[in-house]
Amino acid sequence: xxxxxxxxxxxxxxxxxxxxxxxxxxxxxxxxxxxxxxxxxxxxxxxxxxxxxxxxxxxxxxxxxxxxxxxxxxxxxxxxxxxxxxxxxxxxxxxxxxxxxxxxxxxxxxxxxxxxxxxxxxxxxxxxxxxxxxxxxxxxxxxxxxxxxxxxxxxxxxxxxxxxxxxxxxxxxxxxxxx
Amino acid sequence: xxxxxxxxxxxxxxxxxxxxxxxxxxxxxxxxxxxxxxxxxxxxxxxxxxxxxxxxxxxxxxxxxxxxxxxxxxxxxxxxxxxxxxxxxxxxxxxxxxxxxxxxxxxxxxxxxxxxxxxxxxxxxxxxxxxxxxxxxxxxxxxxxxxxxx
Numbered sequence: 001x002x003x004x005x006x007x008x009x010x011x012x013x014x015x016x017x018x019x020x021x022x023x024x025x026x027x028x029x030x031x032x033x034x035x036x037x038x039x040x041x042x043x044x045x046x047x048x049x050x051x052x053x054x055x056x057x058x059x060x061x062x063x064x065x066x067x068x069x070x071x072x073x074x075x076x077x078x079x080x081x082x083x084x085x086x087x088x089x090x091x092x093x094x095x096x097x098x099x100x101x102x103x104x105x106x107x108x109x110x111x112x113x114x115x116x117x118x119x120x121x122x123x124x125x126x127x128x129x130x131x132x133x134x135x136x137x138x139x140x141x142x143x144x145x146x147x148x149x150x151x152x153x154x155x156x157x158x159x160x161x162x163x164x165x166x167x168x169x170x171x172x173x174x175x176x177x178x179x
Numbered sequence: 180x181x182x183x184x185x186x187x188x189x190x191x192x193x194x195x196x197x198x199x200x201x202x203x204x205x206x207x208x209x210x211x212x213x214x215x216x217x218x219x220x221x222x223x224x225x226x227x228x229x230x231x232x233x234x235x236x237x238x239x240x241x242x243x244x245x246x247x248x249x250x251x252x253x254x255x256x257x258x259x260x261x262x263x264x265x266x267x268x269x270x271x272x273x274x275x276x277x278x279x280x281x282x283x284x285x286x287x288x289x290x291x292x293x294x295x296x297x298x299x300x301x302x303x304x305x306x307x308x309x310x311x312x313x314x315x316x317x318x319x320x321x322x323x324x325x326x327x328x329x
Contacts, residue, residue: 031224034268101237127241134266136224136238 033134035150040067040142041132045122048099048107055096055122060144064174066095066167067142068118068158069130071102072110074138080157084117087163092171093143094119100130100138143167145174201232201240203247210250217246217259222271230273 035041044056068084070077088095097118099107104123111121124130133142136155143152151170154162201218205211218232223239231239231246242263249259263271275281 031268031270034265101241126244127238130238131241131245131266134268136267 030155033153035134036153038150040144040148040150043129045124045129048104048121048123055120061148062146064093064145064171066093067144068095069098069100069135069138069140071100071138072106076157077139080139081114083158083160083163085115088117097121098124098129100124101127143170201243203243213256214247214250217256218243220273221263222273224267224271
């Protein structure tokens, strides 16, 4: 009896470790953001429409907002563009765009042609804001609540499923909790 | 001759790409050494098996610029690491930090080695005991020898 106990224990341990590994494998390659539950990083960025106008993160305080990091060079951003337009129409929260490492003229042409889902588009050419937000690949979409806390981050194409299951409940929760 | 030629070309290419990826030169050699060490131990989060020193992608070069800027501003290596970890999590460090959460990773091999050593010792002892007890049969003819085919 005790002869089998040790191998059995070793097997159980190994099985547990592997099970945990398999369970987390869908997240492989996705980095859990250390920002979740923390105040949104401060930024001051010029807008795409008017390089003289600077939007600061403090101005966005007081109501929840979505922050979408994109670029015309990014294919997954094009894929989610239609969804972003629908999100704008749903009007649950303003969508702030950060045009990351992009060419201004190209970005303007792209938005003029495909429609502009953003309340405002900010320009981040040298990744200063992107690094502060822990961005590592576009598109990335953040949800910031009225208190200015980052509550959710999605990496990759924002699908309807992700929007309805992750973002909408959190936005509803935020408005229900009141301010 | 052919081989030497090919090797030279390969080496030259490697050197050329290495130079092309990171042309940064800091004014002070010790600063340059710290810069080089840091950029080699920070992961390029976009292309996760390369360090930011080896990666040609845009974000890596922007992260290198951050490292350079902070070193020039007089920040310590640990401050630069903390800056990166606060934004990207510990995943950005190729050499994980020792913490309570990952202590088992460091201690498990030691524990396994210990278990193995104990098991080996026990087996060796058992064998020694068996030999000590069973000495008598050595040299005696076994029943098999008598009945077996000659």
